[in-house]
Amino acid sequence: MARLGPGEVRTVACIGAGVIGGGWAAHFLARGYRVVAWDPAPDGAARLTRLVDRAWPALTELGLADGADRDNLSFAGSLSAAVAVADFVQESAPEQLELKQKLLADIDAATPAGVVVASSTSGYGMTEMQTAATTPERLVVGHPFNPPYLIPLVEVVGGKLTEQWAVDWASEFYRLAGKSVITMDRELPGFIANRLQEALWREALHMVANGEATVEQIDQAITDGPGLRWPAQGPCLTFHLAGGEGGMAHMLDHFGPSLKSPWTRLEAPELTPELHDEMVDGCEREAAGRSIADLVRERDRAIIAVQRALGREHG
Amino acid sequence: MARLGPGEVRTVACIGAGVIGGGWAAHFLARGYRVVAWDPAPDGAARLTRLVDRAWPALTELGLADGADRDNLSFAGSLSAAVAVADFVQESAPEQLELKQKLLADIDAATPAGVVVASSTSGYGMTEMQTAATTPERLVVGHPFNPPYLIPLVEVVGGKLTEQWAVDWASEFYRLAGKSVITMDRELPGFIANRLQEALWREALHMVANGEATVEQIDQAITDGPGLRWPAQGPCLTFHLAGGEGGMAHMLDHFGPSLKSPWTRLEAPELTPELHDEMVDGCEREAAGRSIADLVRERDRAIIAVQRALGREHG
Known part of the structure; x- marks a missing residue:
């Protein structure tokens, strides 16, 4: 055929x-x-x-x-x-x-x-x-x-x-x-993006259910906060930059213990050496030779462009 | 003083x-x-x-x-x-x-x-x-x-x-x-935005730990997917539009059962009538008289502006 x-x-x-x-x-x-x-x-x-x-x-x-x-x-x-x-x-x-x-x-x-x-x-x-x-x-x-x-x-x-x-x-x-x-090379309930989105959504529903945050606060928290970074750099690269010059490796060393904190109702996986290395290696692959300073410049340019595009620059 | x-x-x-x-x-x-x-x-x-x-x-x-x-x-x-x-x-x-x-x-x-x-x-x-x-x-x-x-x-x-x-x-x-x-009128570990971000991050770590997704796939899933909507409309308004003309109420009726699905490792809260109403009322307050069609137009304009700002329009 x-x-x-x-x-x-x-x-x-x-x-x-x-x-x-x-x-x-x-x-x-x-x-x-x-x-x-x-x-x-x-x-x-x-x-x-x-x-x-x-x-x-x-x-x-x-x-x-x-x-x-x-x-x-x-x-x-x-x-x-x-x-x-x-x-x-x-x-x-x-x-x-x-x-x-x-x-x-x-x-x-x-x-x-x-x-x-x-x-x-x-x-x-x-x-x-x-x-x-x-x-x-x-x-x-x-x-x-x-x-x-x-x-x-x-x-x-x-x-x-x-x-x-x-x-x-x-x-x-x-x-x-x-x-x-x-x-994807295997089936996974919710695929990838919806699993990420659904985790965030369920945490949002928990907060509203408990009177901890309003619908408006949740939307403002994303649109004026992490949501402005994500069109330009996903959650992994975002945290690669949160580690300063040390990148993802420093971030995991510094904020690794926070995975034990009750910052969401979702239990974190154990931060094994294998997971640590996979996160660091993945960020290095994505960075593809760009330094942290390069990525910071790219991120800043992107956030400014997004803010401008949405008519939100300073007066 | x-x-x-x-x-x-x-x-x-x-x-x-x-x-x-x-x-x-x-x-x-x-x-x-x-x-x-x-x-x-x-x-x-x-x-x-x-x-x-x-x-x-x-x-x-x-x-x-x-x-x-x-x-x-x-x-x-x-x-x-x-x-x-x-x-x-x-x-x-x-x-x-x-x-x-x-x-x-x-x-x-x-x-x-x-x-x-x-x-x-x-x-x-x-x-x-x-x-x-x-x-x-x-x-x-x-x-x-x-x-x-x-x-x-x-x-x-x-x-x-x-x-x-x-x-x-x-x-x-x-x-x-x-x-x-x-x-915020009360203390909450991780405050609001970090709880949302942390839920997404932990789900990402779980997927990498289990070999279900790579760092690059996770970042691509956000930057080319839901991340493009979030600078313009937060997760609640996003789902308000996912319900079509019926808005958040229809979305919760239609997708409510999916809260039982294993789409993330985070357990969902029970969708009580009170939580249902709070989500719907919150979206109505945020919409402030704008129809679903109005919000769709605003969202589309915003996504286009963001894509253009990031140099991603079609050739």
Whole structure:
């Protein structure tokens, strides 16, 4: 079977016209693809149109790909009609396991052989979703962030019955479609970014539940605090700089004991020599030769640019 | 005693010339204050000068206050000489409890009556730090984020022996000095922002320890994912929008069960009707009449601005 290369995709089927499905449709249109959508709801087409219309000005401002056209969107009369013409399928149905299992089996049955099918699920592993499919080897998770037309991250991971070529193909396709891809080599509940986000969210809920902080204080704590650093440098590099010239190694030596402190309800792992070294080595790999002073300069420039972009510079 | 108003402060004493103390010195200089610094290390003055020199171009670019001058920085020969001339004292010594207790008592003894003394501590409560001071009622925590000259957030909270006027005075002073202030009405280990950050950090360490994710994947997951939303809208408003037109109420109904999922090692609190309502009401208060569509437009504009500012728009 001559399989289409990730760079040869012309038509993407978007199944589901909710916030995520509509966001994907907008993204693929802006990157120059034809999009065929389908949703079982009677107002699905209207909802999808509204979602894409709302996103389009932002996407235009950000820069459309050559040939990108709002009118490359069509709405199919049936699931099978939508996926029959697809070079890639993105499923974004509600988060209900049985629904996903059945829908992915239906998609699989109607999609041309060799075409990769990705699920936007934020909660399920592909292993538990692919059980009813006839050719489960081409089913992968392609988990986006809201809104998919602006947040670059996609986490790609297969299930037990997924073949490696499908994971690789999807990762390469998303990259060509302008996404920032993390390819995971094993299933993990919540994947990576949602585990990080969920830990923060649960701690926030605990604080509100206990009357320790208000919703507004929690949001202010992030938007005016660590949230300003994270678009530029993630949590590991952030702490690499918190260690001063000594970087992550000094940070772990100095603040290691604080992992025993009740600073969150989440218990910390033991800071073994192996974990210590992995954190230090990882930061060195990311720094890729840049000194702490270099990284501080980059961080400062980025924070200033972000503040300015948000209209928050000093008067 | 005629106490100086928060708007009448001219001279700030910065005690400690590490990354945080130096960052505070740079911030106060840029906002037009005179800064008298002190550090017990032989190379303290040189280190402080280097830190301020490195920060100054960024601060100049961001916009200096009227009268701000890099040369308004001096280094005192002793702790008592530094605080004797201060209208406000910011202590940023290493995170060691006994050292902080002793140092705050020494500062308290040498600082003019009625002058507020704030500690940059990220780990201790003022109740445990103020034990040796003679006039502990004017001691508060004023916890900044790195770098203090660019990240606006300061968390202000007193200890058991702190009087309310000192908490209010410090909060107002920081606001006038250009900071975004959260005034807490009770002590909480790690305060608010660090509890959120620490939950995320511990989950990250768990993933690295278990070989589930690399340092680079964790940083990419944040910088290219949720981290792009958080400078504009905190975690609560972010999820308010994840609920579509139904907002936080729909989000909690739809994703509430996921609080039982093993998406992080942190156990979630029970989603009681009270917690449900507090989250929904808090988001409504923050939205302040803005519809979900309004907030989506604001979020999209902000994410685009941030991406552009970081040079990440599509080619």
